[in-house]
Amino acid sequence: MNAFLNKWYKNHALGYKILLYLVTTLFIVYLFPKTGKFRYSFEKSKPWQSENLYAPFNFAIKKSSDEIEKEKREIKEQSQVYFDINKDIKSQVLSDYQVRFNQVFKDSNAVVSIKNSNLYAKGKSIINKLYNPGILDLEYGYSDDRTIVLAISNKVQNELQYGSINQLGELRELIEKDLGNSLYEDEKKRMISIFFDVIKPNISLNKILSDKVLEEELSKISLTRGQIEKDQLIVSKGQVIESDQYDILSSLKSEYESHIWNTKNYNWVLVAYTLLVALALLMLLLFLRKYRIEVFLDNTKVTFIFFNIALMILLTTLVINFNSQYIYVVPLCILPLVLKAFFDARLGLFAHVLTVLLLGFIVPNSYEYMFLQIIAGMVTILTVSELYKRANLFISVGQITFIYIIAYFAFFVIHEGQLTGIKWETFGLFVLCGLATLFVQPLIYMYEKIFGLVSDVSLLELSDTNSKLLKELSNRAPGTFHHSLNVANLAEASANEIGANAMLIRVGALYHDIGKMKNPTYFTENQSTGINPHDELSSKESAKIIINHVINGIETAKKYKLPDRVIDFIRTHHGTSLVYYFYMKEKATNELVDIKNFTYPGPKPFSKETAILMMCDSVEAASKSLKEPTSTKINDFVENIINKQMEAGQFLNADITFKEIQSIKKVLKHKLANIYHLRIEYPE
Template sequence: MDKIQNFLFKNQAFLYKLFLFVFTLSLMVYFFPKGKQFKYEIIKNKSWQYKALYAPFDFAVLKSDKEIEEEENQIKSNYIPVYNYNQELAQEKINSSVEAFNSFSEDSLSIDYQVALNDFIKEQTQAVYLFGVRNEKRKPYANEIIYLKKENLIQEVSFEQIQPIEKALDEIESNFRATNLETDVSYIISFFEDFLKANVSYNKSENKTLLDQEISRISPSKGLVKQGELIIDQGQIIDTEKYQLLVSLKEKYSLINHSEANQIIVNLGQIILLAMAVLMLLLFIKQYRFSIYDNNKQLTFILFNVLVIFFLNLLVLKLNPNYIYLVPICILPITLKAFFDARLGLFTHVITVLILGFIVPNSYEYMFLQIIAGIVTILSVPELYKRANLFISVGQITLVYLVSYVAFTMIQEGSIFEINQLNLLLFVLSGIGLLFVQPLIYSYEKIFGLVSDLSLLELSDTNNKLLKELSDKAPGTLHHSLNVANLAEASANEIGANSLLVRVGALYHDIGKMYDAFYFTENQTTAVNPHNDLPPKESAKIIIGHRMKGIEMAKKNKIPDRIIDFIRTHHGTTSVYYFYKKQQKLTPNEVSIEDFQYPGPKPFSKETAILMMSDSVEAASKSIKEPTASVIENFVDKIIDKQIEEKQFVNANITFREIESVKKVLKQKLKNIYHLRVEYPD
């Protein structure tokens, strides 16, 4: 039992990575679409590169989306709408018309005249309600026909025969003027205005249901291919007809129920391919980004993002495959670049797209568009913390999507007018979705404890709490840190390192000096030096201790680990040489260099290496009494060459050429600080 516990304890990091790999793979395999994959790539208007293909079984030839859409449009254009006729209301109006008119009329009329007038009222009411009265005021189309539904009877009538109330009143007025009745016509019209009610209505939901029923009866197929028939020969161009045959075969192929043994083999193949894809990602991270591989939290974050994109695409495919381009997949490389670097972001994006290529329709087109968009994403988002950059980048990514898709359509359809307008809209919406990457990054920072350029920008503000405290307690140290930040930032820009990260690291690298600030030269404002009253070992302990105190203070103030790394490494394993030599004079036989040496670790990135060089050069430059160009150049070379000799940069991915570039920048910056000019000959 103890052996098992010891084994688990010693290998817990590896076991977690193994669990992470198996968990990610299991989720993908479980939700991966089941069934055999069609083994041919179908690209319209390209030649068939495979051998002659014969139908392996009988299958129906599916209609294209365009053909089905044309049939739907034809049904819609030929559809005769149904209007409901309220028979009860019509009969009630006809039966009560005379009684209502007599109640409305207050004049005493002769019996004969009253009878004639009543007959006119009833006759007009019957005429109006013969086909009914409608509320719709629109004009009928030419020869427009509708179905008039009277209870269980449906009658085909001209829409013009169903009058709006205004037209019915006009006809009644015209008919009344043609009679010999002498009553004021406005009196009659006034009655009918109050009396007539619309009894014909258009039921939108009912008509939609009827129309949908007709559309649902459209046959999805238009023919049958028998087993053994030649579908396409090698070298033939995949024209519209051949394309539809191949698509129909692919669709039928996915619906075939395979045997259990076959399904096991299919699942095994899926496991192998997905395992290879995820394994390649992990091996890349281990080989080229070991610090990330070694950090389980960061590794979990990367695989989590891959799974999020994977499941978003699966969800859209399940709901409607036509909306696959709606998923803003380029959020993945933007996010990873914000927290790590462009190379990792692009590699992860490509692996994710390759995985999705197994399940999306038109996989070649999809993978090409998404990989190109991913490359543009990496190239076009230089500084995410600048809001304008994000909008510009989104515009560029969307434009690349649109141009690439139009080019594919031109190749496949041979026409620029056959472009799927829906996909163009989806690309635009996907671009808009990328704008939500900033709140997403903020959420990730809080959940996973990571740091992005947005957080770095906040930390670089010298008005924040910790830097203001440093300014109050150790103003000289803050001034030194600002000078180091400027030198380090310029050096990072020269060799393509993360300039914002190294600047923030420089601002915080000496925050531990605010404890015992007076023991550090830059904070001593008088000629009194407290180290004169201390043994060299004690002085060295105070100087070396600022590193650990800085780490503790940074953690207490929730400074991100990427910044704390600069505090840990900015002295590497160098020694406090001044006090070592001082102790050596006092006790030459009892001195040990380890007592005067920083515990490390050594810098392990370009940024931390740059800070070490900039910090050493800036601090030591204060000792130059008569600075000249040659003195400064020799001075910088001496300090950095000594660090190289002590192997301070062996763990950092920085080359000798890049170190020489950093030297060049530091020399130039120091010359500018000391306002040196060209030395003219006498």
């Protein structure tokens, strides 16, 4: 058991990568639509690009959603509506009418006059008329010619038109019309008040029965129209897809996808999706393993890359599920931007292309989409430089948006052969995509805090010489600070010459000697009084103090929370070189001197940037000892120092070539010549 645990502990980094790989693969497959992928792409009114298509099996032609909705509307407009009628209300109203009439129309002897008797009869006639067929309780908004059914306890009584039923809002007008102008105004008002006191609606909607009948009618709607037989020609190559063929193709696509994913083939298709996604992600891991080993060995960075790929696929999937027309709103170019900011352009483009290939499984018009996104990704990589400069980002986003528009315009003309019918709103989506891409700046900041990575934006902040740590260095070790500034200038020029990360190396150079703040006077550049404290120490003790400035620098950097990419410069700027002066001094008195006590612990530089810093640091520090420098002396001096470092194998772990080292030598010679102001000697 212990052996197993020890083995697992030694290989836990690899185990984590395998787990991350599997989880990301399954997550992406889970996001994929749970349908098969129809092998053909087609659009209405556009030519069929593939070979002649014959029906692979019998299938029904499905009606379009518009057709089904139209049939539903027609059924809803024609469906019978059921109303309940209460026959007892009329009798109750007549009884109430008699009582109320006698209360309102009686003489001083409390005897109803002949005139009142006629008025009573007229009112009774109006009530009978109103309740034939009846009075609605509410306004339901049906058309006047809509057929309705009157029922008592769900038993049909008769059918009539909705407009023939009296409504409460129309009663006053009907009553006034029937009363006529033969009555006095006072009598007319009293009669109207009687009617409104006693009249009650006796017809109300039976919603349950009406909805039940409507559902039965809607359930009878057929979702298909016609049948396509097996081996029947559906569309010929080059034929323009009209409305009928489009419906047939859509039906075939739907039938094909549901047929595959609802049968025993489902598991096989799922396995096939998993294999393709796993293959794509494996290519990414192999790329990192072969060309970006420092990224591959860092689990945080690998997690960061996989997370961003999965995030882009998730966003695209959500948009497609909402409305696939908005697919171009997803700012996919954020992916190469982010990866280029934290790593490099090559990795950014590689990951972007793999992501687009994976999205090709789920997007409509996959070829057009993939072409546009890959071209946009290339433009992103080629145009975006120095992301910390806001103007550069805005210019690059404008160029990306322009490329989107040009590519979409070209595809539309190819498909349509004309400009008529072009979807201008799609251009607006590209503009929105460009604006969304600007979110990369705050996103980079969040990623720095979450994953502990460093971008050029953070490097720009760290390069400010007014920062707390650099100000402390300038106060406590002014000579070292001045030395660091000179090294930064030399290193930046060298990095620009060979295409290395100039911003990163400048920051590394500014902080590489911060460990000297602990014992500043033990370093010659800070000895302004002429007193050398090493005179009172043994060579071994002096060498230990000199060597410890690397360890002290790492501790100080961690205390001030400098990024690991910057700490790497502190750790490697002397590599495994020898403190030569004190070693030779000790050797003069002790032939058995242990060389390990005078050797820096390393590691050796492992990148172009750290290798450049080692060269520039050694050359700048040693240049202070040049007496009466000439062009020849400077050339020999630079060659000698860097050649010794190469002979000691200090650059074996760095991905730097001999050609690049020669270019760096030329830059250093030129810069040192300018620093020492070499001039032609004029005759006196």
